[in-house]
Amino acid sequence: MTYFLSSLVLLFLSSYVTTAEWGLLSHFHLDPVFHIIVSVIALDLIAYSIHRLYHRVPFLWRFHRAHHSDLDIDATTSLRFHLGEVLITVGIKALAVALLGISPVGFLISETVTLGAGLFSHGNVKLPKNLEPRLRLAIVTPAMHWIHHSCRPAEHNTNLGAVFSGWDRLFGTYFMGVQQNQIKFGLDEYPAPEDVNIFRFYRIPFDPACRWIPIKGHASSGGVT
Ligand SMILES: [Zn+2]
Secondary structure (H helix, E strand, C coil): CHHHHHHHHHHHHHHHHHHCCCCCHHHCCCCHHHHHHHHHHHHHHHHHHHHHHHHHCHHHHHHHHHHHCCCCCCHHHHHCCCHHHHHHHHHHHHHHHHHHCCCHHHHHHHHHHHHHHHHHHHCCCCCCCCCHHHHHCCECCHHHHHHHCECCHHHHCCCCCCCECHHHHHHCCCCECCCHHHCCECCCCCCCHHHHCHHHHCCHHHCHHHHCCCCCCCCCCCECC
16 A cells, blocks of 8 residues: 555656656657656666665665565565665655656556566566576566575575666676575574564564674576576
């Protein structure tokens, strides 16, 4: 519910921004279709950058680790975020919408694509061996994103993309060294389902274990393709 309310607020903001002709894109007077394509790509790059910050900055990791605490990954995990993370992300996205001058249509299509990609990449799906690597050339697949939910920090600090897989390849966070069926999900601090139930989920950012700084290493790229 919070996700949809925050998207609605950003939609109104994009409408205001477009009417007031704010932002970078308003200066280029792009063809509407090209404006949408640029918006989807730019907002996906920003989503990648925000996600990277959530893993790099200890204060942000406090909130994002709630998302990583899920012990059983499926499509519902893509909607399982702490309220603190949702609010921080909305603030950063609002800034991006205003600075870039994203139109309501561009924003709406970007949100729909991102939501669909999130449901897909978290989904409990094992794609055919001849299809998955081809699809992964363009978009984030479950085999790629599930590694991001590994309990091992060197693995869950990789594969940070939301829609397009290219950002991870470009910025050195791409890793496919673990088979999909060998990944152990969650966080070592919360090994049991009762550790991550709804009551404890909202307390995760304030847990003393949060003093731990997330980036301790990086999985080397390569391995399974
Ligand atoms: Zn993450």
